Amino acid sequence: MKKDLTKADREYYEKIRKLNRLYLASLLFIVVCLIILAIGIKNQQIPHERTRGFLTGFFVSMSTAIAVVLFRNKRIMNNPAKLKQERIKKTDERNIQIISKTFCVTSYVLIFTLAILSVLGSFISQVMMMMAAGLIYVFLISFLICYFYFGKKL
Structure with missing residues (x-):
C-alpha cells in the first residue's frame, strides 16, 4: 500500500509513523503513572481526595486523548485518500499561518496571566x-533557546 503513494505522501506517512511511536511511548508512560497512582491510592499514600481525583482525571483524560489520536492516525495511514487530504491540510500555508498567529496570541495571554x-x-x-x-x-528561556536554534537552522 505504501508503494502506491506519492513521494510527499510517503514522507508524511513516515512522519505520522514516527509521531505514533512517540504517542505510544507517552501512552505507556501515562498508564504506568496511573498504575503507580492506583497503588498510592490503595496504600493511602495520597491523603487528599481532591489530589486523587485530579490526578486520576488528568491521567485518564490524557491517555484517552492520546489513544484517540493514535487510532485516528492509524486510520489515516491505512487510507491513501485520507492521508493525502490530511497532508494537504497540515501543509497548507493558510493553516500554518493561522496556527502561528494563534500560538503567538496564546503565548501573550499566558505570559500576561502568569x-x-x-x-x-x-x-x-x-x-x-x-x-x-x-x-x-x-x-x-525556552523561547530564547528556540529562537536562537531556529534562527541558525532556518
Missing part, C-alpha cells in the same frame, strides 16, 4: 508567586 498571578500571588502565597514567576522564566 504575570498577574505572580503579582497577586505575592499577596496571597509565596509558593504561588514563585511558581508563577518560575513558569514565566521557563517560558522565556
Whole structure:
C-alpha cells in the first residue's frame, strides 16, 4: 500500500509513523503513572481526595486523548485518500499561518496571566508567586533557546 503513494505522501506517512511511536511511548508512560497512582491510592499514600481525583482525571483524560489520536492516525495511514487530504491540510500555508498567529496570541495571554498571578500571588502565597514567576522564566528561556536554534537552522 505504501508503494502506491506519492513521494510527499510517503514522507508524511513516515512522519505520522514516527509521531505514533512517540504517542505510544507517552501512552505507556501515562498508564504506568496511573498504575503507580492506583497503588498510592490503595496504600493511602495520597491523603487528599481532591489530589486523587485530579490526578486520576488528568491521567485518564490524557491517555484517552492520546489513544484517540493514535487510532485516528492509524486510520489515516491505512487510507491513501485520507492521508493525502490530511497532508494537504497540515501543509497548507493558510493553516500554518493561522496556527502561528494563534500560538503567538496564546503565548501573550499566558505570559500576561502568569504575570498577574505572580503579582497577586505575592499577596496571597509565596509558593504561588514563585511558581508563577518560575513558569514565566521557563517560558522565556525556552523561547530564547528556540529562537536562537531556529534562527541558525532556518
